[in-house]
Amino acid sequence: MAVLTEEQSMLRDAAKSWVQEKSPVTAFRKMRDSGAELGYDAAAWNEMAEMGWAGVIIPEEYGGSNFGYLSLGLILEELGRTLTASPLLASGLAAASALILGGTDAQKSEWLPKIAEGTVIGALAIDEGAHHAPDRIATTFKDGKITGKKTFVLEGMAAGIIIVGGVGPDGAGLYLVRGDDKGVKRTRLSLADSRGAANIEFNGAAAEPLSGGAALIEKVLDRARAGVAAEMLGSALQAFETTLDYLKVRVQFGQVIGSFQALQHRAAKMFTDLELSRSAVEAALAAIDADSPDTPELVSLAKAKMGDTFHLVSNEMVQMHGGIGMTDAHDAGFYLKRARAAEAAFGNQAFHRDRYARIQGY
């Protein structure tokens, strides 16, 4: 755990106690079983917004608290522990970042306060195929209108505004599209992790450019990547702790299975990777807050490392629980499914390893 300020400690403690009381994994299960169209519980989102979490990175003049990305990461980590589904990442982090970094005063004034109070959900639409490839965007912007097909848009069904990656006369950039534009056609995706996502077609939808071009896309993506990595850290930690608890109580051959060295050493390996991952995630968030020039490499490092670790831990969670871990009644499957979806979001390990190497010049 990073050395926190008093504000950050309070924020984390508040998130921790709210998540434990109001949003345990059973809440996620209930949401999934209800087949919630949006992929999250709107009442829970309202409570989160009331606590100010949707505005943590938003400047005070636009209704936020301006506590920064490390602070928001602490909340995402706690939410990740119980797989709490919410638009916080897509809206309060990704879309908010795009507006803060690239919006005009008018755009900021119109949308940031609503995002901060949680009454409008923002989404970020970049990918167009099966893989994250932000440097190969085919969506076009011409004469104030945007046309193209976007895939795997997180919270795409709930979005009141969509920040869309497109290529205009001056190259690639981000564009703001209203969700209620008649040129926007959404298809809800039913995903293994039960979270909200959509494919969205833009057929000449009215769009306003944000300033910053291709560099803005990368900056916003790096913030989203670090945010999802923070959420993954919480999920992976909980998956590990739940598994560790099980190793201490499950008895076979007359002893708890946690006394077997074959399992102990795998547990030690997971713990080690979690420690390394925490360092990487916190360093990436801190770099964003400091606007450090090595942010891109630190973010790719964090997303790649965290992806490997969550993958390892969620697979071991199922394996070490044995048969019970295969049942839908157990939580292990939720973590396994979430790990896959989170890996794919904003670039998987292969994408970020390649990016890290390129930045390093090899």
Added chain:
Amino acid sequence: MADFGGTDLEAFRTEAREWIAANFPASLKGKPNPMAVEERMKPDADQEAWRKAMGAKGWGTPTWPKQYGGGGLEPAQARIVQSEINRAGAYNPIGGMGVMMFGPTLLEYGTEAQKQEHIPPIVKGELQWCQGFSEPGAGSDLASLSTKAVDKGDHFEIDGSKIWTSGAQWADWCFCLVRTDTSKKHEGISFVLFTMRQPGVEVRPIPLIAGSSPFCETFFTSARAEKKDLVGPLNGGWTIAKRLLQHERSGLTGAGGGLGGGGKPLEQLAKDYVGVDEQGRIADSDLRTRLVTNAINWRAFQQTAMRAMMESKGNSGPSSATSIMKNAGTQLIQERQEMTLEIMGHQGLGWEGEDFTADELGAVRGWLFGKAFTIFGGSQEVQSNIVSKRILGLPDLTQNH
């Protein structure tokens, strides 16, 4: 203690810089630390002068208490001394196992008289210490050691042998684990000190797979340890030994240094030996993937070392993260050593001779010596046992740590 703010630290930096400029002999600039060279030569006059100056100042052991000759500095000041030493192209001439392991342990567990006697010569670099822990029959299961010490009234008589006593051939003194009660395992071990310059001590260097090495086998035949040199209570040596091993492990992996690195970055080496594609990427994409995976883990490891340091600020002694750090760090270094040879190809197979560069020959020896990293100082498996038991709270079937 005083709270050193930025201004005080800058003033201290100036002081350190000026002192080093005035005392570090220009002839030694950029030269390797004689402590780090495998074949120990008799130090020349300038090397001796630098050791004496540093020893008198106490800055070779910057955070040790002043009353025993140490620098008495805050950790932040100690880091400044180190960075100023680096900046001047100098080295810290005070080192060895006395500094890394034994001194910190004695400061914690020794009596006032023991500290007064043994700490100042370490601070001044006058006496070198070696570690009598492992035995042929007691490696990972260290507490099964059998070298015995018999009470002879005013002294202990020691019989048995130790192995992997690195630097024993140069050492003046030994800190040693001995069995003083055969009816118990951990509670029958004592921690004693004795001079290596006595008839009952015989040292034989051990050649390793990498060639000559600092490791020795050491035999004791009616060797003598004075009663006053028993550290801690009789049969209470295991607690002290565990603490000392923590210092050893943190020394091995402290800031990711100590165990390797140096020379060209591996990625640059790969570009030079393997070549690049039209986009400037390492031409062997399989190798490139493994290199970047290792690089990411290595940087996360360094970030963790930094985080552990920040978190334990104000906490003295190594943190519980130490056990994780040794396994994580040593495995990554071994991977890098393997990849170095892979990158060098046939040039990474040379044992000696003019057909290979010094870096190539060094890579082969380094690869081989590196196999020791996951064995000594608590093997990888022992480290995993420690993490399982102490940190994760899993049951201990070995009853050993």
